[in-house]
Amino acid sequence: MGTNLGTDDWLGLTQIYADYASVVDSGNWDLWLDLFTDDCIYSLQPRENHERGFPLATLSLTGKGMLKDRVYAIKETLFHDPYYQRHVVGIPVVRGVQPGRIEAEANYAVFRTKLSEPTTVFNVGRYLDVVVRTSAGLRFASRQCIYDSELIPNSIIYPI
Amino acid sequence: MTQRRLVQANLFGPAGFVSADDGEVIECSQQGFESKPFHRALAEMGGRDAEHTEHMVSETLIRGMYRYWRQVMEA
Numbered sequence: 173m174g175t176n177l178g179t180d181d182w183l184g185l186t187q188i189y190a191d192y193a194s195v196v197d198s199g200n201w202d203l204w205l206d207l208f209t210d211d212c213i214y215s216l217q218p219r220e221n222h223e224r225g226f227p228l229a230t231l232s233l234t235g236k237g238m239l240k241d242r243v244y245a246i247k248e249t250l251f252h253d254p255y256y257q258r259h260v261v262g263i264p265v266v267r268g269v270q271p272g273r274i275e276a277e278a279n280y281a282v283f284r285t286k287l288s289e290p291t292t293v294f295n296v297g298r299y300l301d302v303v304v305r306t307s308a309g310l311r312f313a314s315r316q317c318i319y320d321s322e323l324i325p326n327s328i329i330y331p332i
Numbered sequence: 333m334t335q336r337r338l339v340q341a342n343l344f345g346p347a348g349f350v351s352a353d354d355g356e357v358i359e360c361s362q363q364g365f366e367s368k369p370f371h372r373a374l375a376e377m378g379g380r381d382a383e384h385t386e387h388m389v390s391e392t393l394i395r396g397m398y399r400y401w402r403q404v405m406e407a
Contacts (some may be wrong), residue, residue, distance in 0.1 A: 227334055230347045231347050232338040233342070241349075242349075253359065265338055326356065327352040328352070
């Protein structure tokens with residue numbers, strides 16, 4: 173398994189990373205769903221558990237149905253103080269390339285802003301991803317968000 | 333089994349489907365309590381009895397539990 177990508181795949185990869193950051197900051201959560209395959213994995217896990225091989229995760233969603241459920245919860249059932257979030261995502265590091273499938277990772281920092289308060293650093297870590305080519309373009313088959321600090325400022329409502 | 337437990341764990345914790353908003357509500361309440369730091373604050377929801385209600389937005393159940401507990405302990 174190599175790590176060389178053609179120019180088109182590199183452009184596609186950086187585009188989906190940029191699209192993801194744009195979507196999760198937009199507040200339009202339905203767009204978030206469109207970036208995943210139907211049988212995708214999305215997880216949010218502290219680095220401590222990840223590095224020790226423990227499976228317990230803050231969020232562990234398998235399949236687009238569970239992602240839809242999360243979007244419904246955000247919009248309809250979870251009571252929360254609304255906030256803006258702003259993702260700054262690094263350039264992806266390509267870890268493996270197979271036909272139609274790319275393994276990559278990237279650092280991220282998410283800032284949170286509540287309108288009446290200064291912006292704060294909310295969640296920092298890295299994405300571990302599997303991106304696959306579908307008829308609709310590149311999609312995430314798997315996105316693991318591995319965050320560095322085990323301390324979360326109260327709650328995480330929106331997708332990281 | 334591990335997979336089942338991971339799915340169950342989605343309910344709890346800081347991003348949990350049933351507990352994330354508990355933290356949010358407590359934060360809002362805390363902000364209210366802090367508004368007069370030189371006083372004590374008491375938050376009550378729906379009176380002091382364990383009367384019947386037509387809805388779930390009530391502390392009737394918890395007051396009813398403590399009323400029963402007191403009844404047992406004082407018996």
